[in-house]
Amino acid sequence: MSGEKLSDLAPFAIRADLDRAYERAWKHLASPGTWWDGAHRLAMVRACREAPDCALCRERAASLSPFAVEGVHDSTSGLPDNIVEVVHRIRTDSGRLTESWFRRAIDGGLSETEYVEIVGVVSVATALDTLAKALGIPPRPLPEPLPGSPSRHRPANARRTLAWVATLEPEDVADDHPNPYGDKTPDLVANIHRGMSVVPAEVAAFFELDDVIYLPQFALKDFANEYRAIDHAQMELVAARVSLINRCRY
């Protein structure tokens, strides 16, 4: 997977760590995951890209309730309808997702872990494509899927006590799966880190990218030092605006 580096496409300097993170994240999307192979994961990325132009999604977005509008999603991804529904809703209208909608997705044939991995793929793909759009460079052509099979390992200690999905507490991380929290001490593990922890590899992949495009956890409140070319207040102003646009309650 070469020839699509951010620094090759952007007409301005790109930080080396950002260049590496972009490449690493794309490789993650194309690789076999924990529950889906690379081809399925890239099909989810395709569906994610198609979602903003989906007629059903647009109609639902304009509706007082998205559940009042029935129909079929526009998709060339080749994915089953139930997966396209999950991808499109997370991409286009995540602020109005409900636990009952999530339960219907599970009752429709997805396992909880398969669902969480879809959340991870959509989140990383959204970050990468948003970054490209913001920078003014074209979205990266989808790479070829990398060979291999999903590992299909669920952390035995994950339990549904916090969220719609099972989560893994830092003290319950075991040696037989990746540590979703990396080198974070338990006091630095927030609920946002726990959200996808039943699929640890997705937590690690998202926050490896996020540490570079935003800030690593240790730097969030280190106001005595600046880590980027804009300061903490400038970054948080941008963050607040984007969160408001997305109706983010978190």
Next chain:
Amino acid sequence: MLLRESGEHYGETYTLDGVTGDGDGGVPHGRQLLDFAQAAIGGTEIQLRRAREALIAAVGEEGFVDAAGVVASFNAVVRIADATGIPVENFKLERTVEERAALGIDDWH
């Protein structure tokens, strides 16, 4: 919450007027940053190109790249929170009562 905490550190009072309206939040180059964030998420190609040029003029290319990263981060992380149903931590709710009211967040759910 982090915007307020950074203001406390800098001895500044940052406001939510830019987040919700036409102000600049009291943050240097706040208007250009906000216009860029808005255009990157929901603007037309022309709006985004103009916002990009204005932001580069204000904070330079390095600052612009870093702002683009923040936009990307927060356009993605919200989906994890929303799609997994994780709750907001109690300490965050307690410390952001005024901000949540001002932004109307509590009215969404």
